[in-house]
Amino acid sequence: MDHALTVSGLTKIYQDFVLDHVSFCVPCGAIVGLIGENGAGKSTTVHAALGLIQRNAGHVAILERAELDDGIKEQIGVVFDGSNYPEILSPRKLNRVMKHIYRSWEEQAYFRLLAQFSLPLDKPVKQFSKGMKMKLAIAVALSHHAKLLILDEATSGLDPVIRDDILDLLLDFVQDETHAVLLSSHITSDLEKVADYIVLLHEGKVVFSEAKDELMERYGILKCGASQFAALDPADRVAYRKMDYEIQVLVSDRERMQKKYPQAMTVPASIDEIMLLYIKGEKE
Amino acid sequence: MKGILLKDLYIAKSNILVTAVSLIVLGLGLSFLLEASALLALAPAAATTAVFISITSDASSKWNKSVMTMPVSRSRIIGEKFAFYLILAVCGTAAALVPCGVLALSGMAITLPSLCLYGTIGMSAALLAGGISLPCAYLFDPEKSQIVFMMSFLASTGMIAALVLLVNLFLPVKDHILLTFCIVLAAAVIWFFLSYQITVRIYGKQDIV
Numbered sequence: 001m002d003h004a005l006t007v008s009g010l011t012k013i014y015q016d017f018v019l020d021h022v023s024f025c026v027p028c029g030a031i032v033g034l035i036g037e038n039g040a041g042k043s044t045t046v047h048a049a050l051g052l053i054q055r056n057a058g059h060v061a062i063l064e065r066a067e068l069d070d071g072i073k074e075q076i077g078v079v080f081d082g083s084n085y086p087e088i089l090s091p092r093k094l095n096r097v098m099k100h101i102y103r104s105w106e107e108q109a110y111f112r113l114l115a116q117f118s119l120p121l122d123k124p125v126k127q128f129s130k131g132m133k134m135k136l137a138i139a140v141a142l143s144h145h146a147k148l149l150i151l152d153e154a155t156s157g158l159d160p161v162i163r164d165d166i167l168d169l170l171l172d173f174v175q176d177e178t179h180a181v182l183l184s185s186h187i188t189s190d191l192e193k194v195a196d197y198i199v200l201l202h203e204g205k206v207v208f209s210e211a212k213d214e215l216m217e218r219y220g221i222l223k224c225g226a227s228q229f230a231a232l233d234p235a236d237r238v239a240y241r242k243m244d245y246e247i248q249v250l251v252s253d254r255e256r257m258q259k260k261y262p263q264a265m266t267v268p269a270s271i272d273e274i275m276l277l278y279i280k281g282e283k284e
Numbered sequence: 285m286k287g288i289l290l291k292d293l294y295i296a297k298s299n300i301l302v303t304a305v306s307l308i309v310l311g312l313g314l315s316f317l318l319e320a321s322a323l324l325a326l327a328p329a330a331a332t333t334a335v336f337i338s339i340t341s342d343a344s345s346k347w348n349k350s351v352m353t354m355p356v357s358r359s360r361i362i363g364e365k366f367a368f369y370l371i372l373a374v375c376g377t378a379a380a381l382v383p384c385g386v387l388a389l390s391g392m393a394i395t396l397p398s399l400c401l402y403g404t405i406g407m408s409a410a411l412l413a414g415g416i417s418l419p420c421a422y423l424f425d426p427e428k429s430q431i432v433f434m435m436s437f438l439a440s441t442g443m444i445a446a447l448v449l450l451v452n453l454f455l456p457v458k459d460h461i462l463l464t465f466c467i468v469l470a471a472a473v474i475w476f477f478l479s480y481q482i483t484v485r486i487y488g489k490q491d492i493v
Contacts, residue, residue: 052349053491073354073356080350085347086291096290101287
C-alpha cells in the first residue's frame with residue numbers, strides 16, 4: 001500500500017463557497033499538513049473525505065478502498081477541534097463505550113495513554129481543559145490500531161507545550177511505515193516541525209501540494225526596492241507584497257534567483273511566509 | 285449498537301431514575317383520586333424524554349460528528365435511537381406497574397383489562413409521538429425539535445382519537461374497547477417503523493458538520 005488517503009477532484013458546492021476539485025494524497029509513513037486560512041476549505045475537505053458531507057464530485061480512497069465501510073473506519077482515528085465526546089462521560093466510561101464500538105479496541109493501550117497524558121480516569125470530560133480533551137481524543141484514536149490519523153484543527157487553541165507533546169506523538173505514530181497522518185491546521189509552525197508534505201488550500205482550491213523539505217529549500221523571498229522590482233522578470237515572481245520600505249517577492253527557485261539577481265537579497269521562506277504571500281500577495 | 289446505547293444510558297441515567305421514581309410516587313399518590321392503572325397511559329411517553337436529552341447532548345458535544353468516523357453506520361445510529369426510545373417506553377410502563385402491583389396487593393381493585401387498556405393507550409401514544417418527534421430531531425435544530433417533541437404528544441392524542449373514530453366505522457368501539465385500542469397500537473407500531481425508515485433516509489443524505 002502506497003497511499004493511506006487519496007483525494008482526487010473532490011468538489012463540494014455550497015451557496016457561498018465551493019471546494020473546487022481538490023486533489024492530494026497522504027503517503028504511508030508520512031505526515032501531510034493541510035494548511036490554509038480560516039474558511040479555505042480544510043474542514044470541508046476533511047468532512048467530505050470522511051463522508052460526513054455529501055460530495056458533488058470527486059473520489060476518495062482511504063487505505064486504498066473507495067468505500068468507507070466499517071472495516072475501513074476501524075482503521076482510522078479522527079480528532080476534531082474542541083469537543084469530541086459527550087461531556088458527561090469520564091475516560092473510564094468512554095472506554096466501556098468504545099470497546100463495544102471498535103472490534104479492535106485495546107483497553108490496555110488506552111489506559112496506558114491516559115496515564116502517559118496524566119488524564120484522570122473518573123473525572124467527567126466537561127471538567128477537562130481543552131488540551132486534556134484533545135489528549136483524550138488522541139488516546140481514543142490511538143487505541144484501536146488505526147493506520148490513518150486525521151486531525152482537523154486539533155492543535156488550535158492549545159499551548160505550545162501540549163502542542164509539542166501531540167506533535168511528538170504523531171512523529172512516534174508514523175515511525176511505523178504503514179501509518180500516516182493528515183493534519184489540518186493553520187498553525188504552520190507545527191507543520192514545519194513534523195510534516196513531510198504540505199498542501200496549501202486557498203478559497204477552496206489547492207494552491208500547491210509539495211514535499212515540505214523541497215518547499216523550504218526551493219522557495220525564497222526576494223527583498224528588493226521598486227526599481228529592482230521593475231527589473232525582475234515577471235515569470236520569476238510567484239507573488240509579491242509591497243511593504244513600507246521594500247517589496248517582498250516570493251520566488252520558487254531561490255538559488256537560481258540569487259544568481260540571476262545578485263543585487264537583491266534572497267532569503268529562505270518559512271511556510272507561514274509562503275502561505276501569506278500566496279494568499280495575500282499580488283500575482284501577475 | 286451496544287456501545288452507543290450504553291453511551292445514551294450514561295447520558296440519560298439520572299433522568300431515567302428521576303422519571304422512574306416520579307412515576308412510582310405519582311402512581312401511589314393518584315390512587316386516592318383515580319384508578320392507579322390510568323398511570324400506564326402517561327408513563328411510556330413520560331419515560332421517553334431521556335431520548336431527547338441524549339439527542340440534545342449528541343448535538344452539543346458534537347458526538348454526531350465523531351460517531352460518524354467510527355465503525356457505526358448511519359442506519360445503526362438511527363436504529364439505536366429508536367430502540368432506546370422503545371426500551372424507555374417499555375421501562376416507563378414497567379415502572380408504572382410497580383405502584384399498580386403494590387396497590388393490588390394491598391387490596392385495591394385493579395383489573396387486568398384496565399391495565400391492558402391503559403397500557404395499550406400509553407404505548408400507542410408514545411409510539412405515535414416518537415414517530416413524529418424522532419425524525420424531526422434529525423431534521424431541525426435542537427431548539428425546534430424540543431418544541432416538536434412537546435407538540436408530538438398533543439398530536440398523538442389527536443391521532444389516537446382519529447384512529448378510534450376510523451375503527452368505529454367498522455366496529456362498535458363501545459362494545460370492543462380493548463380490541464379497538466389493540467388495533468390502534470398495531471397502527472402505532474407500523475407508524476413507528478415507517479418513521480424509522482424515513483429517518484434513516486433523511487439522515488443518510490444529511491451533511492453532518
